[in-house]
Amino acid sequence: MPELPEVETVRAGLSRLIIGKNIISVDFDTPKSFPNTQTDIDAFLLNTHFISARRRGKVLMLDLSSGYSLMIHLKMTGQLVYRGEESFGAGHPNDSLIGELPDKSTRVTLKFAQGGVLFFNDQRKFGWARLLPTAIISKEPFMMKLGPEPLEDSFTYDRFISQLKRRQNTTIKAALLDQTVLAGIGNIYADESLFAAKIHPQSIVKCVPQAKLRLLHSAIKEILLFSIEKGGSTDRNYVNAEGKRGSYIDFAKVFRKENMPCPVCQHEIIKLRVAGRGTHVCKYCQKLYKEKIK
Ligand SMILES: [Zn+2]
Incomplete structure (x- = not known):
């Protein structure tokens, strides 16, 4: 399972590659991996852009210009792969990181107006990518219960x-x-x-x-x-x-x-x-x- 260093690697790579890029389309194969309504997708994801990439524990938060965030948990076999002016992939290590995409593990595909595609792959489908208002994420019960970040100075x-x-x-x-x-x-x-x-x-x-x-x-x-x-x-x-x-x-x-x-x-x-x-x-x-x- 991807742990803090792997999710941090995903965060750092994506924050370099996707910030400021406009999302022009989204495809997903199962609502389990992408549990969002079409209304929210249209209003808060499409035609917006990512403004920051954050991490808390093993959770990744990709903040959007709409005031919403895509909150992603990679769980057992999740990975994020960017293909465009360069290739980047991190998370669960398997062939999908370097192979042709989409493949049968691809759950969500985001395309950018500037070129470039972001793939959320997850063989076992335990992971998810949820659209939530950025302001309420830290108040989600799951997030409230998380212990301290081990790399912060406050973790004495x-x-x-x-x-x-x-x-x-x-x-x-x-x-x-x-x-x-x-x-x-x-x-x-x-x-x-x-x-x-x-x-x-x-x-x-x-x-x-x-x-x-x-x-x-x-x-x-x-x-x-x-x-x-x-x-x-x-x-x-x-x-x-x-x-x-x-x-x-x-x-x-x-x-x-x-x-x-x-x-x-x-x-x-x-x-x-x-x-x-x-x-x-x-x-x-x-x-x-x-x-x-x-
Ligand atoms: Zn020994």
Whole structure:
């Protein structure tokens, strides 16, 4: 699933390519992916232009000159691809990022008067693109519940600790995945941050020593920033606007490295199920905390 760095990569690429371009047509194949009325489409999308591209957690908001925004959640397999004076695509990594479009995964197609086409592709159709008044987006229940942005300065260590208090009795991995605790972290960055902080993902939040939580807090920021710099996590097909492959996965220490040697101690990395998700761990480097420290 695209996580904060991938959505941030989409945001940065699109803000360079689509701002100021007039939308002259929209096609969509299923209302599930594009749940908007024809009246709203005519009034607030067609013949308007994008004025900014924002991100909150894993949600992308493309603001329109009409006072509405296209709010997009990529969910499991969503991606956005721009084709025009240059090609850009980010989000879920698969062949549609570089292949001929539209294809069978294309759900929404926006065409611009200046040339250029924006494709919202989503194989599994869990994602969506909704038109909403820009002013009410931050008041949507789903948005209200989102936790702090990990890369903002206001996300201090103290703030992290107070957010974790909401999930004292769960595993640390479940707490990191909880979007109300922290916005934007998914499976990849939870595993990588916990490895960096040497905390076993099955550790219970209230049992993890403060010094380790301090390490985790800074690891989260460092790893997300590093990944954004690399263009988000990817597989072989992901190519960004500069023709560079996003390469975070190549730099991952444990994610999808099961049966391979730990880069620190050389013991084998194992895969467990934690918080319902495949979880990558070095049992030797990552300490399990299940007893409250007195
Ligand atoms: Zn190790």
